[in-house]
Amino acid sequence: xxxxxxxxxxxxxxxxxxxxxxxxxxxxxxxxxxxxxxxxxxxxxxxxxxxxxxxxxxxxxxxxxxxxxxxxxxxxxxxxxxxxxxxxxxxxxxxxxxxxxxxxxxxxxxxxxxxxxxxxxxxxxxxxxxxxxxxxxxxxxxxxxxxxxxxxxxxxxxxxxxxxxxxxxxxxxxxxxxxxxxxxxxxxxxxxxxxxxxxxxxxxxxxxxxxxxxxxxxxxxxxxxx
Amino acid sequence: xxxxxxxxxxxxxxxxxxxxxxxxxxxxxxxxxxxxxxxxxxxxxxxxxxxxxxxxxxxxxxxxxxxxxxxxxxxxxxxxxxxxxxxxxxxxxxxxxxxxxxxxxxxxxxxxxxxxxxxxxxxxxxxxxxxxxxxxxxxxxxxxxxxxxxxxxxxxxxxxxxxxxxxxxxxxxxxxxxxxxxxxxxxxxxxxxxxxxxxxxxxxxxxxxxxxxxxxxxxxxxxxxxxxxxxxxxxxxx
Numbered sequence: 001x002x003x004x005x006x007x008x009x010x011x012x013x014x015x016x017x018x019x020x021x022x023x024x025x026x027x028x029x030x031x032x033x034x035x036x037x038x039x040x041x042x043x044x045x046x047x048x049x050x051x052x053x054x055x056x057x058x059x060x061x062x063x064x065x066x067x068x069x070x071x072x073x074x075x076x077x078x079x080x081x082x083x084x085x086x087x088x089x090x091x092x093x094x095x096x097x098x099x100x101x102x103x104x105x106x107x108x109x110x111x112x113x114x115x116x117x118x119x120x121x122x123x124x125x126x127x128x129x130x131x132x133x134x135x136x137x138x139x140x141x142x143x144x145x146x147x148x149x150x151x152x153x154x155x156x157x158x159x160x161x162x163x164x165x166x167x168x169x170x171x172x173x174x175x176x177x178x179x180x181x182x183x184x185x186x187x188x189x190x191x192x193x194x195x196x197x198x199x200x201x202x203x204x205x206x207x208x209x210x211x212x213x214x215x216x217x218x219x220x221x222x223x224x225x226x
Numbered sequence: 227x228x229x230x231x232x233x234x235x236x237x238x239x240x241x242x243x244x245x246x247x248x249x250x251x252x253x254x255x256x257x258x259x260x261x262x263x264x265x266x267x268x269x270x271x272x273x274x275x276x277x278x279x280x281x282x283x284x285x286x287x288x289x290x291x292x293x294x295x296x297x298x299x300x301x302x303x304x305x306x307x308x309x310x311x312x313x314x315x316x317x318x319x320x321x322x323x324x325x326x327x328x329x330x331x332x333x334x335x336x337x338x339x340x341x342x343x344x345x346x347x348x349x350x351x352x353x354x355x356x357x358x359x360x361x362x363x364x365x366x367x368x369x370x371x372x373x374x375x376x377x378x379x380x381x382x383x384x385x386x387x388x389x390x391x392x393x394x395x396x397x398x399x400x401x402x403x404x405x406x407x408x409x410x411x412x413x414x415x416x417x418x419x420x421x422x423x424x425x426x427x428x429x430x431x432x433x434x435x436x437x438x439x440x441x442x443x444x445x446x447x448x449x450x451x452x453x454x455x456x457x458x459x460x461x462x463x464x
Contacts, residue, residue, distance in 0.1 A: 053334060053367060067326050069333055076326040091310040095298045102300060103284070136284060 008033035011059040017161035018070040019058040023202045024157040025074045029081040086154040100140045101158040107133045116169045117220045127175045138186040163190030239264035242290040248398030249301040250289040256305045258435040260312045332395040338364035347410045348457040361414045372422035381429045400427040405446040
């Protein structure tokens with residue numbers, strides 16, 4: 001069984017942005033953990049045992065108890081390890097951070113996936129929706145360096161991965177997702193965030209991710225032709 | 227979220243709502259559970275107030291909680307805000323692991339029960355069948371959880387503290403699910419295969435601060451029928 005005693009184990013997948021944001025949280029909190037790679041699409045008995053409801057990574061196991069859903073896991077990490085807080089202290093600012101993380105996951109990410117996996121008119125509409133929603137997300141920066149203020153916080157690690165994946169997705173799918181003219185502040189923030197050493201060192205190898213993205217896109221395109 | 231330019235007294239709480247919205251109802255349950263005084267403002271969703279549009283410019287929806295002039299939106303975000311701001315009668319568990327599990331189940335309910343139920347209400351044919359299947363599968367999981375967590379002594383998911391976060395998030399099913407079934411023309415509730423869930427619904431309906439908030443079903447059916455017809459009419463005209 002993973003997570004012996006007080007230990008922390010993370011079940012993840014190298015190309016998953018959801019596992020990545022949990023890694024970022026653990027890194028910021030300086031938590032020692034054991035990482036276990038799932039060889040998707042095959043799912044290990046351990047994964048199926050620890051996340052029977054969704055059968056998905058990431059799963060965090062702490063003191064033998066499993067948790068699933070990346071943002072739930074990140075809030076748990078923030079509550080158990082109190083230094084370098086991720087969420088702000090004030091309830092209103094916490095509510096704003098949670099609101100924006102939800103907005104990104106529900107409005108930006110599905111649009112990005114549709115812009116990546118569709119063609120023609122559908123693709124164009126999805127890409128436009130994504131660009132507009134990123135513009136809306138930009139307003140949450142409120143002139144700050146990072147969403148967390150002077151340093152990165154919950155919202156930065158919740159949405160920062162989009163900058164990396166969107167750039168790769170737009171190259172492979174041939175559609176504009178990050179429009180630097182439309183979102184000048186967010187573009188700068190994506191760049192700054194992804195260059196931070198603590199963030200950069202957790203990113204999957206970019207050439208491997210690009211290959212993976214190309215293969216995934218090929219698969220999706222074949223599916224649309226049948 | 228835009229900063230509210232509402233001339234609110236310090237500490238004043240206002241809730242923008244709509245009479246038949248289960249999302250608004252959840253927030254009311256949280257406020258009542260805490261004993262928080264609030265002003266309720268009924269919105270006309272066909273003619274949204276300036277206050278609503280400036281407080282929730284992104285989604286333009288209810289519920290909106292306005293506290294100290296600050297607007298908070300999205301029912302689950304609002305409930306956590308309420309729990310963190312007013313410390314009496316905790317809604318979420320104190321233990322971090324239990325809190326995380328409560329949030330996990332709240333997300334599950336929203337993604338696998340609430341959203342598909344809304345989609346099933348507003349669709350027909352194959353599209354609706356797909357959603358109904360999703361809900362039925364999710365209800366099996368919910369029944370499993372109810373079997374595991376509830377008994378004669380522990381009748382709510384909040385455990386020994388009584389009603390909790392998961393109960394409040396799931397609570398809409400005890401009144402609205404039957405309405406959605408009737409209007410949408412499908413069945414997902416089954417007392418035979420969901421005995422623990424039905425026990426939970428019966429107990430939830432009887433909670434003293436919940437019971438008076440559950441309005442007559444006929445009104446809900448009438449309104450939701452109109453919404454369904456309007457939605458399907460739009461789809462047909464595309």
